[in-house]
Amino acid sequence: MGALIQAAKKEDYPAEIIGVFSNRRAAPGLDVARAEGIETATLAQSSFASREDFDTTLTGILESWSTDIVCMAGFMRVLTPSFVERWQGRAINIHPSLLPAFKGLDTHARALAAGAAEHGCSVHFVTPGLDEGPVIAQARVPVRPGDTAETLAARVLVEEHRLYPEALRMVATGKASLP
Template sequence: MSRRRVAILISGRGSNMSALIEAAKAPDYPAEIVGVLSNRAAAPGLVTAAEHGIATASLAQSKFPNREMFEDVMTQTLEGWHVDIVCLAGFMRILGEDFVNHWAGRLINIHPSLLPHYKGLDTHARALADGATTHGCTVHFVTPGLDEGAPILQAEVPVLPGDTPDTLAERVLVAEHRIYPEALRLLASGQVAVRA
């Protein structure tokens, strides 16, 4: 079986990255994690990836004159790893249209809400403020519009009495760690694709 080569973009500890790395250890998993790239050199997830023998790189956008040059070097780094699929796992930068279009159909993200509800930030607090009874997470294809790409998988999480943004976030994260590896498996095995 030819496994698809995957890179993960992170900005922090990379808990979803760790879930993907663990899933890819299974011999029948259709993807292998070949590189982890961060926009923060101090991201703890880079240490975790290196401990698993995975190539790492860090690029600070502030070192580049503009976002386009930063993203060009990101693409060069990813292509140097011969990457087929790119997974965003807590990568805290809005990606430009050229980068997104270059990786179209091969770039996925996990978002902590049941899209199209609560695009953007502070999803848990916003769900609680609205009195939502269910919340959750979505793995979706990345498009130039913020959190607008087609969903691959979603998981619902009940909102419990007395929930705070933190307690809700903890339960949603458990669901994220479950569905992200499954969504990557579906994409890497060709069972899902973006419809043109």
């Protein structure tokens, strides 16, 4: 998220970060956004009777900000079909693996356990299936002898910070769209 905010500060960047939402009040990204003068909002899912109610309220917040594209980073929730349908082709997510490999959690440890020679990150369109949407862009990093999940994650994170702003640029300019 911080990388997107920094990219959007450039005059020639085709997107503006207008709001940052989290389902965790203590998410560090909220402080980053506030320091940049960006509106923030939080909702605890536990305050809602259902996932549908939460996603409906979230959609209301996004609509109140006149959101065009939803960029997810570290938002560890499975979204409801109605939310995904509402933002179809306009919701993107960054995932720490070379999709379709290693969907879900613990991607770095799973890549090491599988003996992968390379790992990386993917930005993809959000669809109903977990980490199944069409890939917009990927970045690869080699898996090195002696890597741990932590050392591999650190190298992937560098690529995530580079890749996500570029993928958002592609979506914002129409160079990437949901087929």
